[in-house]
Every structure is written in C-alpha cells, then in structure tokens.
Amino acid sequence: MLKFILKRLLQAIPLLLIISFLVFFLIHVAPFDYVDSLMNPNMTPEMIAHIRERHGLDQPFLVQYFFWLRNILTGDFGTSMASNLPIAQELASRIPNTMRLIIPSYITALIIAIGLGLLAGANKNKKIDTIIDSLCSVTISVPTYFFAMLCIYFLGFRLGLFPIMGMQTIGQAPNFIDQLRHFFMPYITLVFAFFPTLTRYIRMSTINQTKQDYVTVQQAFHATKKEIYVNHILRNILIPIVTLIGSALPMLVTGAVITETIFAWPGVGPFLINATRSMDFPVIMAVMLLSASLVIIGNLLADILYFLVDPRIARGGMN
DSSP, X not given: OHHHHHHHHHHHHXXXXXXXXXXXXXXXXXXXXXXXXXXXXXXXXHHHHHHHHHTTTTSOHHHHHHHHHHHHHTTOXXXXXXXXXXXXXXXXXXXXXXXXXXXXXXXXXHHHHHHHHHHHHHTTTSHHHHHHHHHHHHHHHSOHHHHHHHHIIIIIIISOOSOSSSSSOTTSOOOHHHHHHHHHHHHHHHHHHHHHHHHHHHHHHHHHHHTSHHHHHHHHTTOOHHHIIIIIIHHXXXXXXXXHHHHHTTHHHHOOHHHHHHTTOOSHHHHHHHHHHTTOHHHHHHHHHHHHHHHHHHHHHHHHHHHHHOHHHHHHHHO
C-alpha cells in the first residue's frame, strides 16, 4: 500500500503544477484586475502605474507566475489586496469555521442517506420507495437559499428560536449553547441540501447490488432480507460511499458559499464572495488552488479507503 501511495503522490506533483499554471493563466487573462476596481477619474496614469508596480502587475506573465509559485511552495499565499492581510492568515482563521459547519452537516446527511437509500433500494417501486424518491425530488428542486430564507423567517424571525446571523452573539463571551444556537440553521440548511442527492446515489448503488450473484446465493440459503441488506449489501455499497467522501473534501476549503454568506457564517464562503466582488485575484487564486489540490487529495484518500474497504481491490492494486 505504501508503494501505491508514494506512486500516486509522485503522479500528483506534475498535475498540481499544471493546475497552478492554469489557475494563474485564467486569472491573468481576465479583462479586469484589482487595480481596475480602484481606478477613478482623479487618478493619473502615474498613480495607476505605481499601484501596478507595487503589486508586481507590471511584470511579464511568466515572471509573475514563477514568483507566485515560489511563494506558494514556501507557504506564502500572498497578501489580500482588499484587506492588506496575509491570505494564509485569513484562511487559517476561516477554514476551521467552515469545517465546523461542513463536516457535521455532511456526516448527518450521509447517515440519513444511507438509511433512506437502503430502505428505498430494498423496496424498489413500492410505496416506501415512491415516498422517498418524491421527498428527494422535492428537496432537490428547492434552492438552498430559499430553504435558508424559510428557516430565517420561521425559526429566526417569527418564532425567535435561533439567531439569524453569525457564529456567536457579538459582545457576549463565547459559550457552547450560544454557538450551538447560531450553528443550527446553517447546519440544517446544509443537511437539507446534501442528503437528497446522496440518497439517490445510494439507492441506485443498492439496486445494482441486488442484481449481483452473491444476493441470489444468500437467498438460496434462505437468508433473511435484513441479513442480506445489513450484512452484505451495506458492506458493498461502502465503496461508492468512499467515492462520495473523497469528492466532498474540497468543500472544506470552498465551503458552502451560499449558506455561509446568507447566515454570515465567518467561513471561506463569504471571504471568497467578497474577494470576487472586489476582484481580489490573489485570494481567488489561493482558494482555487487549494480546492483543486483537495480534489487530488480526495481522490487519493478514496483510493486508500478502497484498500481498507475491499481486500479484493487491495490485492488487485498490489499487482
């Protein structure tokens, strides 16, 4: 397994370099930059040239790229042009907040999806399957921002059960109950957004497993339906679930942009939105590069988990 992991890591290095170049190139060819957002009729060409020189925007493209890449490799993501603060410092304070929201929401949605997906797959085309599929259809069709606004109106405004914005009450000493009350509405919004797609994915995986020969063998040995689904099918659908977990890893950086912004949750989402509005390209590039890196890490993590979930894959991968 160690040899396989090292091989994948070595393969990832040129891929990350290509991704970093593409990220920088796409930002470079954009029609506007941060200096354009600062320009006003009172600025002279000399003032504009000075600003571009101060931020290194007067250098050739490849020079800018290699300076940026060198800094990235040393852990320096640059300075936000809007806040004039180090981007690494900003991300270090925001990524943990995003993780506090994303991880519990995704795990909860996944647990719900496994239960509903197995139940629907085990009762294909029956009433319970129709109910679960209809529930998924309705929840998928409702935009996340609309559900968030419903939560704010009913739970926050009308009933006053939960705070509407932020991660804790301003001016109040941090305490667990207050943070939990602020956490609830964005948490339930993300669970609502995640679980229907996951449920349908697991339902299809379950249905595909019921067509396998081992299910027929178990039925021939008079195994109960519960034994077949809990002891055998559930273990086999862990493989596609592993893929889901790996693909979800980039959300730890990109966050739930819409939900975090609506509830003013101090995560990466609002930070990225503000950077986009102000054309703060160093921030945008740093977040895009981290997200792309987590896609590669997520795929590697999924491959490692495959080894642990299914010994047959491990034996095949070692050959």
